[in-house]
Amino acid sequence: MATESRPTPAISAARPRLVSESLDAWFGERHAVRDVSLTVIEGSVLAIIGPSGCGKSTFLRCLNRMHETVPTARVSGRVLLDGRDIYARGVNAIAVRKHVGMVFQRPTPFPTMSIRDNVAAGLRAVGAHLSRRETDEIVEGALRRTALWDEVKDRLHASALALSGGQQQRLCIARALATSPRVLLLDEPTASLDPASTQSVEQLIRELRGDVTIVIVTHNMQQAARISDRTAFFLLGELVEVAPTETLFTTPADDRTEAYITGRFG
Amino acid sequence: MSESSLVPTLEVVENGEPTVFRIHGRHVGDGIYQGAITFFAVCIPLLVALIAVEIAIAGWPTFRHFGLSFLTSSDWDPVKKRFGAAPAIYGTLVSSAIALLLATPLALGVSVFLSEFAPHWLRQPVGFLVDLLAAIPSVVYGLWGIFVLLPLLRDPVMPFLRDTLGLGNTPFFSGPAYGPSMLAAGIILAIMVLPYIASVSREVLLAVPRAQREAAMALGATRWEAIWRAVLPYAKSGIIGGVILGLGRALGETMAVTMLIGNRQEISASLFAPGYTMASLIANEFSEASSDAHLSALMAVGFTLFVITIVVNAIARWLVWRVSRSASGQAA
Missing domain, CATH: 1.10.3720.10 (MetI-like)
Known part of the structure; x- marks a missing residue:
């Protein structure tokens, strides 16, 4: 495994928020993630790129213990969230997911809930006992952070399905942010969106950077280059290389990385 | 737009007979087919309507004679011909x-x-x-x-x-x-x-x-x-x-x-x-x-x-x- 060659000074002082150590993951007999050790620094954006089926999404789903919800799925290794292993004996997967938010490829608003209730959905799950006003404040804060507030403030009680695809995805990000997770995982969040909506989501990620720790899986290399501090390249379930984004895209250390980013396969 | 491409095939002569005839024949088949399925499709709603009308007609004397009390009365006596359902x-x-x-x-x-x-x-x-x-x-x-x-x-x-x-x-x-x-x-x-x-x-x-x-x-x-x-x-x-x-x-x-x-x-x-x-x-x-x-x-x-x-x-x-x-x- 390659280590970071030149960490950017701004974040080198910061501490690691999420660390995977020798992580392996399987679907039945298929070994989808092989011995991945990777560090996510607090407040930074880590992009994971690689061809389809390289295990990048599976790796992401190991970081909040969603991988194991699929029948026959299995994980070994450690994932440290602020120093605590989320796979340690006695750790509750549901508790882990309350601290590690996730947004999926397709927007997944709850269709029978209003916009407000969608954002508040996670608050109830984490067991916060909030008054109506406190909930409203958190909802407004989350919608402001995702730049949705001005677009939806007059129709908070309308169905979430009345929103466009890009708005729905930002709503899902707002929903994940409402519970103030320590890490936000984004699994190809713009794969099902049109270019304008993609741009709005990318803009949002850039704004959250520094404030929220983000891991984003993308098959779009330009996207990784635009929004991430560091980029990891996965191939056939292995982590080939992780480096500051600029370094990885200009002077990759591994030949396979170079072959991929120059478009020789993928 | 397909008409222009169809015209030449209309004029093709096969075995001395213009194929126009066969094309015409296919139209007849379509007509029969459409007629048949339309008939079947109409049959079912018609059947429902027919049953409803028949029952309504047969029940009409009762409704006329008892009016609303047919629905509200509890008196059901076939011998005395009093009916409340x-x-x-x-x-x-x-x-x-x-x-x-x-x-x-x-x-x-x-x-x-x-x-x-x-x-x-x-x-x-x-x-x-x-x-x-x-x-x-x-x-x-x-x-x-x-x-x-x-x-x-x-x-x-x-x-x-x-x-x-x-x-x-x-x-x-x-x-x-x-x-x-x-x-x-x-x-x-x-x-x-x-x-x-x-x-x-x-x-x-x-x-x-x-x-x-x-x-x-x-x-x-x-x-x-x-x-x-x-x-x-x-x-x-x-x-x-x-x-x-x-x-x-x-x-x-x-x-x-x-x-x-x-x-x-x-x-x-x-x-x-x-x-x-x-x-x-x-x-x-x-x-x-x-x-x-x-x-x-x-x-x-x-x-x-x-x-x-x-x-x-x-x-x-x-x-x-x-x-x-x-x-x-x-x-x-």
Whole structure:
């Protein structure tokens, strides 16, 4: 495994928020993630790129213990969230997911809930006992952070399905942010969106950077280059290389990385 | 635009005959085909309309003679030619309501279990057994009801509800425990409609996208919370559709209900008291309806049942439409 060659000074002082150590993951007999050790620094954006089926999404789903919800799925290794292993004996997967938010490829608003209730959905799950006003404040804060507030403030009680695809995805990000997770995982969040909506989501990620720790899986290399501090390249379930984004895209250390980013396969 | 490309083929001559003829022949086939399927398609609504009109005409003398009192009076006396169908209408609605009240939670429980919790090897056999409930003939349910359900109700169940739980103080569970009763009819109907509600709900729950469950779980919801807050609301309109299908069955069910409800022309608040339904009234009396007035009264009952079924279905469809409309976001 390659280590970071030149960490950017701004974040080198910061501490690691999420660390995977020798992580392996399987679907039945298929070994989808092989011995991945990777560090996510607090407040930074880590992009994971690689061809389809390289295990990048599976790796992401190991970081909040969603991988194991699929029948026959299995994980070994450690994932440290602020120093605590989320796979340690006695750790509750549901508790882990309350601290590690996730947004999926397709927007997944709850269709029978209003916009407000969608954002508040996670608050109830984490067991916060909030008054109506406190909930409203958190909802407004989350919608402001995702730049949705001005677009939806007059129709908070309308169905979430009345929103466009890009708005729905930002709503899902707002929903994940409402519970103030320590890490936000984004699994190809713009794969099902049109270019304008993609741009709005990318803009949002850039704004959250520094404030929220983000891991984003993308098959779009330009996207990784635009929004991430560091980029990891996965191939056939292995982590080939992780480096500051600029370094990885200009002077990759591994030949396979170079072959991929120059478009020789993928 | 295809006309220009068709023209040359029209002029092609095969075996001395222009192919125009064959093209023309194909048009005739299309016409016959279209005519035939249109005929079949029109036949079915026509049949429904015809049955409705025939029954309405046959029942018309009764409606004209008794007016609204046919629906509100409890006096049904074929000998004196006085006909009031209120107990039968009441019994139909109440027995169906009991059936839905009992069957819906059970059916939902079975379908949630089968779609979310059951191990894979268990899903097929249990689902099959539930569906099999729908395959048992109505008269067999009636027989089982008479020899198993009624004795059970008479001895432990009704006295337990009335005395032990103290529900006898309410009008709904008071009076002697004979056995044949509104409650017995409601229970047998619940068992009979359960497979319809369960199998529709199961299909609907299985159709809920995995992404919805994952979205809830990624927020830190437990499996139960994910089902309760994300999966069931998503499936709501389909589940209501299943309940309505069951209701339609319950309203018209005849044989088993006739065997268990006690067939008494009386409206009683107590579920322990015998009652009547429209379907069992018709089934019991059509063979001895010798006078024109009696026959017309039965036809009027049939027409009323028909209308009630249609109205209930219409309300239900409207309900499904409203739920799915608010789910698809047009309602604000």
